[in-house]
Amino acid sequence: MSIPPATDQAQGPAIQVQGLEKSYKELRVLRGVDFDVARGSIFALLGSNGAGKTTVVKILATLLKADAGTARVNGFDVGTQAAGVRQSISLTGQFAAVDEILSGRENLVLVARLWHRKNPGKIADDLLNRFSLTEAGSRRVATYSGGMRRRLDIAMSLVGNPPVIFLDEPTTGLDPQARIEVWQAVKQLAEGGTTVLLTTQYLDEAEQLADRIAILHQGRIIVNGTLAELQQLLPPAKVEYVEKQPSLEDVFLAVVGDSGEDDHDRQTTSTEK
Ligand SMILES: Nc1ncnc2c1ncn2[C@@H]1O[C@H](COP(=O)(O)OP(=O)(O)OP(=O)(O)O)[C@@H](O)[C@H]1O
Ligand SMILES: [Mg+2]
Secondary structure, eight states, rough: OOOOHHHTTSOOOEEEEEEEEEEHHHHHEEEEEEEOOOOEEEEEEETTTSHHHHHHHHHHSSSOOSSEEEETTTTEEEEEEEEEHHHEEEEEEEEEEOOSSSSSHHHHHHHHHHHTOOHHHHHHHHHHTTTTOOOGGSSSSGGGHHHHHHHHHHHHHHTTOOOOEEEEEETTTHHHHHHHHHHHHHHHHHHHHHHHEEEEHHHHHHHHHOOOOEEETTTTTEEEEEEHHHHHTTTOOOOOOOOOOOHHHHHHHHHHOOOOOOOOHHHHHHOOO
């Protein structure tokens, strides 16, 4: 099948999924999944452990074949135009894929070389700057905090400048401050026109980030809408007069400070001898 001209890819949703089904032997994980993701938007796929979020992402990234249904990414069919899909995406998996022995900058330069990008050093420096890793750039990744690793991981996935990016649980295991830093990075991506599909188990993450939220449950998307649309599914809130206590997250952020700027310093003082 021929690859459609670029103009076709510039129109329509960045991701179109229809009737996707997938079983692992007897286990029917996806039973007809449908959704679209508009270009330049952030779409959150929510679901409990084992709901099938990673399975959806793997199918969209052409790492896994669906049993039935169709999916297009950037206009390319995942089943028949895998090369086109792969050129259009990057995938940041559930577990960080950075090389511990190398520095953050070396990791980025390596990936830029693999992509045959011109001027890998400049690309690395730009990305380090964008993800507030400039100071930490020359340090071995082994000395990074979880949040710094995640940011580096996302930065690495941007080296190829893909129009669509998949983030599978980008903030699992991060502290509240590091999560906010990753959220800021993701928001900036979408503002720059990148389409982001992220999976998460955290409701607040979807609330903070996503233009649309879909809930995957028992093999299907059971709701799909904006936060406001999802909130309307419930009866109107009862009006009660209570003293609002700060949430634990408010307290945590107030005590440790939520600037995010001192992340490197925090690490530098605690890990460098
Ligand atoms: N290669 C595989 N072989 C057999 N079963 C699998 C395989 N991969 C996933 N599964 C099962 O399919 C179901 C969906 O898995 P998946 O990883 O897609 O869920 P998830 O929503 O990403 O979960 P989590 O939130 O834990 O990451 C789970 O029950 C899982 O055990
Ligand atoms: Mg998963």
